[in-house]
Amino acid sequence: MDETSKAIIEQLQQDGRRSYAAIGKAVGLSEAAVRQRVQKLVDSKVMQIVAVTDPLQLGFKRQALLGIKSTGDIIATADRISALPEVDYCVVVAGPSDIIAEVICANDEDLLRIITEIRSVEGVRETETFMYLSLRKQEYNWGTR
Amino acid sequence: MDETSKAIIEQLQQDGRRSYAAIGKAVGLSEAAVRQRVQKLVDSKVMQIVAVTDPLQLGFKRQALLGIKSTGDIIATADRISALPEVDYCVVVAGPSDIIAEVICANDEDLLRIITEIRSVEGVRETETFMYLSLRKQEYNWGTR
DNA sequence: AGTGAAACGACCGTAGA
């Protein structure tokens, strides 16, 4: 991970489909060299190039973060929560909660159903719900500040 | 947003650099038609194709979610928090906190400095810190379940 | 790890249904 690879990542954070040739010009490398580096970055999972979508525009009108307190094995509980398809994000944390999970769903009814489902997961002792009202910032281009 | 566009999105969630021709084969459309639809999806901000990186492998060893209680105008407070470069994610929520923000930084020292900085932002009344221990799930391909 | 060159495939603009 040198400065050149960081410069390549920065280019791809702006536009994931930018051509290797164009990136090469920007960072001062041949097209083939850029391609090899990108390949390595993707293979080693430092970076992935993916489509990120806007939930609201795809008809998913409700999102929430759940703070969860667990009994017993926190990781096992977190992994059971992660297995639910409506959970798109799950992390074990140190703080007032043990686990934070994000859920995405169509409407209030679905949200309530999913929260109920999570509260019935083995190891879940208590949940707090933070319902999304307004997303103010979502950045993917930190690390190249 | 019809089923075909969803199929295209699904392809690009798997690999953001997949060729339009290959996507066309998969969804039963010509290369040009795929290209036009992708263009529209990106222009209308339904989707963006970007590099998503792994903080740990780029030397950012600490991440945390902050639950923030605000006085006065919550949106104004959230936007002041969003303006900080170490904050990569910020959302106004209904629940025990008013705002949830995610911060990414190099080490404990930086994390403490950033939390202190956020606590000094106008409108911030109280903060709770959830320090990341283990990320268990991070999906970008919901919406095509 | 990097370059350069030639063959191949992808992408883009335009025309037409």
Place this chain on the structure above:
DNA sequence: TCTACGGTCGTTTCACT
């Protein structure tokens, strides 16, 4: 909004440094 097609540009492979 789609397909078809031709010109241009990007990507791939390979030999070489």
